[in-house]
Amino acid sequence: xxxxxxxxxxxxxxxxxxxxxxxxxxxxxxxxxxxxxxxxxxxxxxxxxxxxxxxxxxxxxxxxxxxxxxxxxxxxxxxxxxxxxxxxxxxxxxxxxxxxxxxxxxxxxxxxxxxxxxxxxxxxxxxxxxxxxxxxxxxxxxxxxxxxxxxxxxxxxxxxxxxxxxxxxxxxxxxxxxxxxxxxxxxxxxxxxxxxxxxxxxxxxxxxxxxxxxxxxxxxxxxxxxxxxxxxxxxxxxxxxxxxxxxxxxxxxxxxxxxxxxxxxxxxxxxxxxxxxxxxxxxxxx
Amino acid sequence: xxxxxxxxxxxxxxxxxxxxxxxxxxxxxxxxxxxxxxxxxxxxxxxxxxxxxxxxxxxxxxxxxxxxxxxxxxxxxxxxxxxxxxxxxxxxxxxxxxxxxxxxxxxxxxxxxxxxxxxxxxxxxxxxxxxxxxxxxxxxxxxxxxxxxxxxxxxxxxxxxxxxxxxxxxxxxxxxxxxxxxxxxxxxxxxxxxxxxxxxxxxxxxxxxxxxxxxxxxxxxxxxxxxxxxxxxxxxxxxxxxxxxxxxxxxxxxxxxxxxxxxxxxxxxxxxxxxxxxxxxxxxxx
Numbered sequence: 001x002x003x004x005x006x007x008x009x010x011x012x013x014x015x016x017x018x019x020x021x022x023x024x025x026x027x028x029x030x031x032x033x034x035x036x037x038x039x040x041x042x043x044x045x046x047x048x049x050x051x052x053x054x055x056x057x058x059x060x061x062x063x064x065x066x067x068x069x070x071x072x073x074x075x076x077x078x079x080x081x082x083x084x085x086x087x088x089x090x091x092x093x094x095x096x097x098x099x100x101x102x103x104x105x106x107x108x109x110x111x112x113x114x115x116x117x118x119x120x121x122x123x124x125x126x127x128x129x130x131x132x133x134x135x136x137x138x139x140x141x142x143x144x145x146x147x148x149x150x151x152x153x154x155x156x157x158x159x160x161x162x163x164x165x166x167x168x169x170x171x172x173x174x175x176x177x178x179x180x181x182x183x184x185x186x187x188x189x190x191x192x193x194x195x196x197x198x199x200x201x202x203x204x205x206x207x208x209x210x211x212x213x214x215x216x217x218x219x220x221x222x223x224x225x226x227x228x229x230x231x232x233x234x235x236x237x238x239x240x241x242x243x244x245x246x247x248x249x250x251x252x253x254x255x256x257x258x259x260x261x262x263x264x265x266x267x268x269x270x271x272x273x274x275x276x277x278x279x280x281x282x283x284x285x286x
Numbered sequence: 287x288x289x290x291x292x293x294x295x296x297x298x299x300x301x302x303x304x305x306x307x308x309x310x311x312x313x314x315x316x317x318x319x320x321x322x323x324x325x326x327x328x329x330x331x332x333x334x335x336x337x338x339x340x341x342x343x344x345x346x347x348x349x350x351x352x353x354x355x356x357x358x359x360x361x362x363x364x365x366x367x368x369x370x371x372x373x374x375x376x377x378x379x380x381x382x383x384x385x386x387x388x389x390x391x392x393x394x395x396x397x398x399x400x401x402x403x404x405x406x407x408x409x410x411x412x413x414x415x416x417x418x419x420x421x422x423x424x425x426x427x428x429x430x431x432x433x434x435x436x437x438x439x440x441x442x443x444x445x446x447x448x449x450x451x452x453x454x455x456x457x458x459x460x461x462x463x464x465x466x467x468x469x470x471x472x473x474x475x476x477x478x479x480x481x482x483x484x485x486x487x488x489x490x491x492x493x494x495x496x497x498x499x500x501x502x503x504x505x506x507x508x509x510x511x512x513x514x515x516x517x518x519x520x521x522x523x524x525x526x527x528x529x530x531x532x533x534x535x536x537x538x539x540x541x542x543x544x545x546x547x548x549x550x551x552x553x554x555x556x557x558x559x560x561x562x563x564x565x566x567x568x569x570x571x572x
Contacts, residue, residue, distance in 0.1 A: 118558045157555045159445035159489045160564045167571030192488055195523035199485010202478055203445045237481035269443045272404045275568045277423055278446045282561045285453030
């Protein structure tokens with residue numbers, strides 16, 4: 001197996017769980033039809049992005065791994081198509097809940113769960129209200145099509161996450177995302193969002209794929225729009241395919257992970273790391 | 287003081303120390319004339335890039351801080367012009383030597399020395415033959431014009447270096463460099479080199495300036511060419527000015543560090559870091 005085909009998808013989410021699962025399934029079928037072996041769906045695609053507001057009612061959306069509708073649905077699809085499918089979900093866990101992802105391998109088995117380490121908080125992104133910061137640590141999974149590392153949305157801003165997943169042996173980094181406008185900060189974060197992940201690719205010599213939702217949602221009379229722009233980079237951080245801010249669909253790219261693993265060795269940056277000099281990373285700084 | 291003007295320079299280096307110091311001085315005068323307050327000169331500009339080959343003779347180039355010609359020369363210039371001047375030099379230290387930089391503040395005083403942490407090694411970049419990996423740790427300096435962090439060349443490839451300097455309070459990251467063709471690997475590293483530093487800027491919400499030499503040098507019958515392309519990014523990693531691969535000169539950009547420091551707070555990534563989850567950074571991986 002030399003070349004692995006990786007797809008990133010993007011879609012709008014409605015208030016209807018079944019509709020969202022059906023829309024995701026359509027993208028999975030289409031991208032698998034185009035040869036994709038690892039297919040990335042966006043963050044929390046079962047619902048609208050409920051973190052736009054703080055609502056005690058939405059706490060009920062959280063389900064356990066066993067109860068979650070999308071995971072059960074896509075286990076069958078993954079096995080049937082023979083594709084790797086990480087599924088983002090709101091995970092209920094006793095008295096709290098996490099922003100999690102379950103990795104379904106190409107035989108339909110669940111390889112494990114990663115819980116989002118970094119939780120944002122601010123107007124329209126009230127995630128600290130809904131999620132406890134993840135307790136799993138960063139994880140990578142040996143799938144039928146290479147070793148994948150996954151960061152969830154806000155994780156994508158942290159060089160530590162990308163570095164650790166690469167240290168753990170990741171051959172590609174996947175970032176399911178829900179990001180859009182900043183009605184209060186009033187900035188367009190698109191370029192910043194792309195460059196930070198291009199940087200992870202370049203610094204770790206590893207391809208990166210990001211899948212982000214599209215569409216406008218109105219909750220409590222307040223409107224926010226997600227900007228899509230899902231993309232895939234090569235192993236030096238160049239964006240090799242991307243989508244716009246309006247259309248549902250998928251992009252696909254091929255990688256020879258063995259070749260990239262050798263390119264990473266040849267460039268020598270992992271040989272020349274000095275872990276004993278990095279202790280400040282374990283602090284909040286000056 | 288709201289806006290700080292930062293310049294990055296690039297030039298060819300000859301086999302003549304006096305010529306190189308004079309060429310660097312010309313660029314310092316010109317960029318100070320254009321209003322620059324922090325002026326970045328390239329790595330080891332006193333000489334040709336001797337690491338192209340392994341030569342016991344070149345070990346003699348190393349001098350102590352007190353003996354180094356360029357540092358003594360530019361202390362006077364820095365004071366006269368009122369500019370901050372980090373000076374890269376080959377530092378002799380007892381029985382070994384480092385690839386170091388001395389930071390001269392705008393009053394001509396030396397604020398301290400940083401010794402390059404990450405030392406590359408490969409055809410045409412035989413640095414492990416000349417330099418012991420630095421023992422100072424990453425450093426930042428409060429200058430007359432803001433707090434600066436400096437990584438030296440290969441350091442620019444390491445997300446840990448950029449993150450730690452930002453954690454220590456850096457308001458801008460400076461990277462003096464000597465990088466060019468890869469006659470054996472036969473790859474063009476230009477884009478990779480830029481994207482990795484753009485990523486540091488984006489991940490740390492901090493401007494980055496890189497100063498790289500130009501020119502072709504022939505040592506032991508082997509030729510290598512440095513690609514210049516010195517650049518400055520804004521605090522989200524976009525390149526806002528850059529040079530070509532042939533011409534000596536400088537670029538200049540203005541930054542309001544207080545505004546950027548607030549932008550960094552507002553975006554929340556430093557608030558949301560989880561140092562207790564980063565222990566793998568202190569290892570060589572799986």
